[in-house]
Amino acid sequence: MGEHMNPKTPIDSRTKLSEETFRRCMDATLVFLKQKDSIRNRELREVTGIEYDQAITFFNRAILEKSLIRQGHASGTHYILPKRSKK
Numbered sequence: 001m002g003e004h005m006n007p008k009t010p011i012d013s014r015t016k017l018s019e020e021t022f023r024r025c026m027d028a029t030l031v032f033l034k035q036k037d038s039i040r041n042r043e044l045r046e047v048t049g050i051e052y053d054q055a056i057t058f059f060n061r062a063i064l065e066k067s068l069i070r071q072g073h074a075s076g077t078h079y080i081l082p083k084r085s086k087k
Contacts, residue, residue: 015053017061024048025058026067029079038071038078 017025028047032039041055050058059079062068068079 015057017050017054017057021050021054022058022061025050025055026062029062029068030081033081038080040078 025044025048029039029044032043032047041052041059044050044055044058045052048055059068059070062079063070066082069082070077070079072078
């Protein structure tokens with residue numbers, strides 16, 4: 001039919017993250033953050049085996065859900081747990 005894909009809406013499986021993979025990544029992140037103060041994209045990929053773009057998708061969702069906080073920028077970006085109020 002001569003249709004072409006719109007380059008602004010690529011279908012890219014590298015950024016897809018199933019609910020199961022998101023939960024697995026969150027569990028791994030929480031275990032990691034019990035031992036360290038923060039986690040970086042590279043560290044998440046090392047412990048979970050996900051791709052770079054999937055890690056970005058994971059961190060963006062975790063931030064939206066207020067599960068993690070982004071600190072720093074560019075190569076210095078890392079993620080921490082939000083401060084919990086102590087009772």
